[in-house]
Amino acid sequence: MEVFYDLIALGDLFIDPERNYKKIANLAMLTQSISNYESFISETDVREAWFFLSSVIEKYDSYHENGKGVQMMTIHAAKGLEFPVTIITSLKKDSFPMINKDPERKEDRIWPDDTYYTPNECLEYKTILKEENGELVHKTISIEEENRLNEEEKDRVLYVAMTRAADLLILSTVGETPEQIERVRKHTSKFDFNALKDVTIEEHYGNQDSDKLVMNYSKYTQYLSCPFKYDLGYNLGFVRTGQKYANRGTVFHEIMETVNLKLKENQEISIPELTDIVHDAYKSMFDIEESPEDYEEFKDNVINYYETYSKHMKVLEAELDFEIDMGDYIFNGAIDLIYQVGENEIVILDYKYAQYDDEHIDAYTKQLHLYAAALNELPEFSEYNVKKAVTYFVLGDYQHVVDITDEKNNKELECLNKVAKKIKQCTKFPKRFNSCKNCSYRMFCSI
Numbered sequence: 001m002e003v004f005y006d007l008i009a010l011g012d013l014f015i016d017p018e019r020n021y022k023k024i025a026n027l028a029m030l031t032q033s034i035s036n037y038e039s040f041i042s043e044t045d046v047r048e049a050w051f052f053l054s055s056v057i058e059k060y061d062s063y064h065e066n067g068k069g070v071q072m073m074t075i076h077a078a079k080g081l082e083f084p085v086t087i088i089t090s091l092k093k094d095s096f097p098m099i100n101k102d103p104e105r106k107e108d109r110i111w112p113d114d115t116y117y118t119p120n121e122c123l124e125y126k127t128i129l130k131e132e133n134g135e136l137v138h139k140t141i142s143i144e145e146e147n148r149l150n151e152e153e154k155d156r157v158l159y160v161a162m163t164r165a166a167d168l169l170i171l172s173t174v175g176e177t178p179e180q181i182e183r184v185r186k187h188t189s190k191f192d193f194n195a196l197k198d199v200t201i202e203e204h205y206g207n208q209d210s211d212k213l214v215m216n217y218s219k220y221t222q223y224l225s226c227p228f229k230y231d232l233g234y235n236l237g238f239v240r241t242g243q244k245y246a247n248r249g250t251v252f253h254e255i256m257e258t259v260n261l262k263l264k265e266n267q268e269i270s271i272p273e274l275t276d277i278v279h280d281a282y283k284s285m286f287d288i289e290e291s292p293e294d295y296e297e298f299k300d301n302v303i304n305y306y307e308t309y310s311k312h313m314k315v316l317e318a319e320l321d322f323e324i325d326m327g328d329y330i331f332n333g334a335i336d337l338i339y340q341v342g343e344n345e346i347v348i349l350d351y352k353y354a355q356y357d358d359e360h361i362d363a364y365t366k367q368l369h370l371y372a373a374a375l376n377e378l379p380e381f382s383e384y385n386v387k388k389a390v391t392y393f394v395l396g397d398y399q400h401v402v403d404i405t406d407e408k409n410n411k412e413l414e415c416l417n418k419v420a421k422k423i424k425q426c427t428k429f430p431k432r433f434n435s436c437k438n439c440s441y442r443m444f445c446s447i
């Protein structure tokens, strides 16, 4: 991605972005392809990335202004995203989520015109990192082990796909249903699969006012720091660089949601049980064997947080999604954790998989005031008073505590109203240069 951004910087499109808007929008679409390529093929092979882009480019529609519709994407591209309705199509045994490999490598199962067609005889068995006498060494694996890893990979891919759904997940199968789906069916006994046939999507989602601006904390702070950056990221879809910690953050959130919901039910969690939860969630996103030290560091961070803070809390809610109709726009978000500290007093907590830094703390504080204000609007929390709010920085194990008052909450809400109004009226998103130093787009933005 960085090479692509360097290449964009060689041109002069961003000197007059208004005039070159459509061309810039097309470049934004390419960043999404590059991001996909980096996610599931390679982050370093620039030459192959070039061939990949050349081969897919002619299949692209170019950018249409105000285009709306269903977003279609690969499961890999959907990693880290969430949608109200997610449809996984054409699940079929031995075909999707993945084509089964031929363990003997005798029969090519890849379509001959596939972009990355590689004859079986050219494939080598992969190696994995294994511990031997206290040291990690590369070992060639057996066919059985490769098949086992293949099955695990299928589970991971499907897990990623299914967990993208916020409200409604639709699984469509053809032919014989994959065994992964059968396993899900078995483990969700309290979920009535047969009831699904009565769900009508229009009934649940057809009446939403799709023209209403949807605001969240990220959009709000992005616009405040630089309206042009907001336009590049949210309207055009430029992918930012440096997602490594963002993805770790997603996994951390998923783990803490599981843990906090157990704590809410007053269930005890032993450290071996927590380690299993961490292991399963982490391997759904990352290859543990590729970088075991990253995994160990991540696991230690989770266990430390759990032992030091989490297990002592009286959890009321975790990953609480809210959506508030503000008249001209919708304000939505997810509160990571709400816990009780007094009879009617609660604290909200937000996790950041990052180190504390002075530069971003104001934005995080704004987020907490907005979330506290949102909580005041929810009937299920009407009897509670938000006393404090905490940003927990996982790296460095630091809690930043903010006192919550109605005055500060209202001030932040007023500011959010103004920003939403500006975005709705905006035809031109000006550049603002205060935060260029840390902006992913600075390589090509012609600042």
Ligand code: SF4
Pocket (backbone or CB within 6 Å): 225, 226, 228, 229, 232, 431, 432, 433, 434, 435, 436, 439, 440, 441, 442, 443, 445, 447
């Ligand atoms: S580099 Fe600066 S001006 Fe350009 S988008 Fe980023 S913050 Fe805005």
